[in-house]
Amino acid sequence: MKNNLKVLRAIKNISQEELAKQISVSRQTINAMEKGKYVPSTVLALKLAKYFEKAVEEIFDLEDSD
Amino acid sequence: MKNNLKVLRAIKNISQEELAKQISVSRQTINAMEKGKYVPSTVLALKLAKYFEKAVEEIFDLEDSD
DNA sequence: TTCAAATGTAAAGTTTATTTTACATATTGA
DNA sequence: TCAATATGTAAAATAAACTTTACATTTGAA
Numbered sequence: 807m808k809n810n811l812k813v814l815r816a817i818k819n820i821s822q823e824e825l826a827k828q829i830s831v832s833r834q835t836i837n838a839m840e841k842g843k844y845v846p847s848t849v850l851a852l853k854l855a856k857y858f859e860k861a862v863e864e865i866f867d868l869e870d871s872d
Numbered sequence: 873m874k875n876n877l878k879v880l881r882a883i884k885n886i887s888q889e890e891l892a893k894q895i896s897v898s899r900q901t902i903n904a905m906e907k908g909k910y911v912p913s914t915v916l917a918l919k920l921a922k923y924f925e926k927a928v929e930e931i932f933d934l935e936d937s938d
Numbered sequence: 939t940t941c942a943a944a945t946g947t948a949a950a951g952t953t954t955a956t957t958t959t960a961c962a963t964a965t966t967g968a
Numbered sequence: 969t970c971a972a973t974a975t976g977t978a979a980a981a982t983a984a985a986c987t988t989t990a991c992a993t994t995t996g997a998a
């Protein structure tokens with residue numbers, strides 16, 4: 807699964823740390839997600855979607871391997 | 873986090889087992905989700921959304937406790 | 939009422955998400 | 969250039985997702 811977090815974050819011009827704070831996770835969790843190192847929980851995905859005012863599907867995308 | 877899976881499944885009139893097969897998880901995973909026992913991964917949420925032709929937000933809902 | 943299918947649940951085990959700490963590198967502004 | 973801030977990464981620990989097996993209960997149709 808891939809995602810646009812890095813771009814969305816750039817548009818809002820906030821750091822990984824700031825985003826982490828906003829949605830109450832560690833900075834490493836944000837970093838790891840952006841680097842595609844793991845798949846977040848649905849709660850996290852919904853929080854990110856809410857924060858960026860996007861649909862979950864606009865941020866996260868299934869891949870053939872999923 | 874809550875969800876409508878039971879209702880959506882009733883509309884399509886398929887069993888937990890059938891749904892499990894469709895999205896390649898165990899029946900217990902479907903059952904546990906419906907019973908609110910745990911939060912699925914985003915991959916699973918996206919697969920369910922695709923299967924039911926709904927947005928993730930139409931199936932899953934954040935609660936204050938999230 | 940009876941039988942089969944569907945659902946609920948539980949325990950044990952495996953895998954994966956997430957945290958914490960810590961450090962190295964990159965970037966940027968003064 | 970210097971210092972601060974941002975990012976990448978890694979290891980160890982914990983929590984949570986998910987599987988498998990197994991069994992009990994419910995439901996619905998013949």
